[in-house]
Amino acid sequence: MTAAPTLDVERSLLAEGASAVIGVDEVGRGAIAGVVAVGACALLTVTDAPPERLRDSKLLSPARRAEVEPQVRAWAAAVAVGEAEPAEIDDLGIVAALGLAGRRALIALHEAGVPVADATVLLDGSHDWLTPALSLPPRIVTRVKGDRDCASVAGASVVAKQHRDALMAADHERWPVYGWAGNKGYGSAEHLAAVAAHGASPRHRVTWLRGPTLLDGLDS
Known part of the structure; x- marks a missing residue:
């Protein structure tokens, strides 16, 4: 340690x-x-x-x-x-x-x-x-x-x-699709894919979901 x-x-x-x-x-x-x-x-x-x-x-x-x-x-x-x-x-x-x-x-x-x-x-x-x-x-x-x-x-x-x-x-527990028990709200690949597939939740920082990777996924 x-x-x-x-x-x-x-x-x-x-x-x-x-x-x-x-x-x-x-x-x-x-x-x-x-x-x-x-x-x-x-x-x-x-x-x-x-x-x-x-x-x-x-x-x-x-x-x-x-x-x-x-x-x-x-x-x-x-x-x-x-x-x-x-x-x-x-x-x-x-x-x-x-x-x-x-x-x-x-x-x-x-x-x-x-x-x-x-x-x-x-x-x-x-x-x-x-x-x-x-x-x-x-x-x-x-x-x-x-x-x-x-x-x-x-x-x-x-x-x-x-x-x-x-x-x-x-x-x-309320929004399990985003995998927050594991990623704790950080932008893991799985989390970003879930946002692209399901959109943002009320717990997302919406202004942070505007990077090129997310926009590509949300627009597809």
Whole structure:
């Protein structure tokens, strides 16, 4: 297994005076169906070690993620997942929809008692898509490979991935033809073929179904 994420960055941010560190990561950005989900994992201290098998969600098997996710919830001060619906992604675009989902996750943490306004948000990646969605944003620090290196961000990725996968499994029961239990809304060959054969569902991001491959199939 790859090296475990550490709390080095979180310790540094807390030492600088943050009242909490909130790791944030998104799941489902590149899917053509389903919500985009943003996970948030809040730490008030770093006295407890993270779950031993915690890794970026992309590095864990489904069985391992299911094992680790409740451990993350028990370890963190609080966790939350915000969503943006397919129609919101179509209306706003994916970057603004990410911000909307992230804002909803931070509101949920605030309602759980996390001092979000005085926290530092540790955001995976190099692009700060969260600040434009917030009227009074906390300090936001971007971190490339944060989901690999930082335990709070890895925790956010696991919680968000489990949450979104469960939503896609439930949607699969209603629209099984698209195979969402397996592809989780991403554009696999089978998924694209099902869209070409049956058209889009209410859970598809309609503006994303306009690439040359899909148009060729839909027009045939």
